[in-house]
Amino acid sequence: MGSGDRTGSAEMNGGAPAAVDKGVDFAQYFCTYGYLYHQKEMLCDKVRMDAYFNAIFKNKHHFLGKTVLDVGTGSGILAIWSAQAGARKVYAVEATKMSEHARALVKANNLQDVVEVIEGSIEDITLPEKVDVIISEWMGYFLLRESMFDSVICARDRWLKPTGVMYPSHASMWVAPIRSQLGEQKMNDYETSMEDWHYFLEDTETNYGVDMSVLTKSFSEEQEKYYLQTSLWNCLHPHQVIGNPSTVKEIDCLTATIKDISEVRSHITSSITICSSRLCGFGGWFDVHFRGRMEDLAQEEVELTTAPSVDGNTHWGQQVFLLYPPVSVNEGDNLNVSFSMTRSKENHRLLEVDLGCEIHQASGKHLQTLEKKFYID
């Protein structure tokens, strides 16, 4: 599909530019998934594991005697559960050498007659038949980082029967105003870095006779991007969420196209729910649902949420988009937020966000409009 070295042709990507060179994609992205240590981190995420385990075993009717495709099987866990839930045949596709461990795991659990591990990109491999279920744990930070859902869409369009079911079936992205000390910390780090730069300029001129001040603007832009404009992984406490969360994106995994998910544009409103607080930025997270499909619903719906939680945090954490300085806000103030997310031109697996925020105070007064660009690295 597409040209030899590309992971997707323009036509297949709905007109989007071809994905990055495979060798580079491996060096930048896939390679970390070849480590057992990384797989173990995900396997130790109890919330994640419980959600998929329950989604499968509380809905065995979707699996009993059926055919399943696990996209990006990693260690093989979802494929193994699918087989244990009674699948007739499971195709477990994995791009990295982790596939060898998956194969060993399948055998050690006596499921080699049901689960076939295939090493390769889902875009390239061929299956002998279409499948009843596509299962995949494809979600990256804030859902779409890593752009792995592209591969699931490809698998769905090629290999899912017209009556087939997606696991998960739906996904949502959420954004909420937050308070956080991180904004101030990062600003301090940035300012320290710039102070240090100015001492460096002095020393280099004095000791080495070279005037490097022409680089100050570029250095400061680089440091600003690093400290102030890059979203952070963080585990937010629910108390840090100071206003109603809103969805910026809803995805039906059965029908979404790559074009649908390449660009996320949304206007949301959020009311501040805390008295006398400070708006320090926004938190972003996602949830996925296992609802089956209209004609073949789940018997028991399961949800996997990555919302801020006291004891249910996941390895995904949340993504935090910091504003500095913070803005004083009060219960009842309304935020009009424009949210726009696109893929980075340099690396389609990374994202860029444009956030705009108007604050309408409960008193009726309209406060400033904030606008800021962020990079999800």
Next chain:
Amino acid sequence: MGSGDRTGSAEMNGGAPAAVDKGVDFAQYFCTYGYLYHQKEMLCDKVRMDAYFNAIFKNKHHFLGKTVLDVGTGSGILAIWSAQAGARKVYAVEATKMSEHARALVKANNLQDVVEVIEGSIEDITLPEKVDVIISEWMGYFLLRESMFDSVICARDRWLKPTGVMYPSHASMWVAPIRSQLGEQKMNDYETSMEDWHYFLEDTETNYGVDMSVLTKSFSEEQEKYYLQTSLWNCLHPHQVIGNPSTVKEIDCLTATIKDISEVRSHITSSITICSSRLCGFGGWFDVHFRGRMEDLAQEEVELTTAPSVDGNTHWGQQVFLLYPPVSVNEGDNLNVSFSMTRSKENHRLLEVDLGCEIHQASGKHLQTLEKKFYID
């Protein structure tokens, strides 16, 4: 030179396999040099800066009215100094977009009539003439990590006049027995990781019905490699060096070939110089010298050393090859060490070391022979 996508043909590399794909090489290696923050770290290394500054300005006869090629100019500092020392023309070659900053720096220091910044790989670019001096700061950890000297050799073979001078002119790699707490720390980390793995196996079997014990061997090998077999960056104190350092490699930058440096094999001896100490492993470092050439010597020789130092440490630190458990040694004990270093097959810029060590006690008794493989990642 070589095929379009390769950074060196087999013939040019003296029969060695072609280097890695350029896109991958950029994603894995070059890209960090495109950041001003990284350049600043190197520019803030006073020992490094002083050495090159003095090498140039105490030997202006090598530069006055001459042509110079700076391989991997980065911010442009060496090219700028060469011009300030009186060079007629300096070609400053840089593979990353850092070249744009170098060009701005040259202009801001009024040297644009002398210094021409060229963006590209030294293997690909063309110069209008051969040069009198090739200057480059190419040294990686333990000298040869990053394998950048390959590019300097290429530049030399293509662009240095028969009478030309290399800056630096010579390089040496040193190894010495050391004591260090790191070996024990890393062993603890490894053991903790394996304990944790066993709890993980229990939990996964109990809660999720999957037996992952077949992966234990692979996981343990992966963790062993990470914690116990990977050399570490460390700043050693001179007190940690417990025996005479020895050279494992000497390089004449004027004549060395890629074949010469692709494989380092040496037998060295070292006497323990401390009473009642513990051999915890070996430290590796390098020095480079600016001696000019036989027919055109430096007026004042300069040395840049990265040996363990109280106040002269560099950003290179030393590379530490840890053995565990440590072995008790005494003053007068002799170590016979076999040292073999080759390039990693997966990535020619990374290295693998085979270390063997026989301990001959002062009493005449021959203690065990230790053998261990290390990865310089």
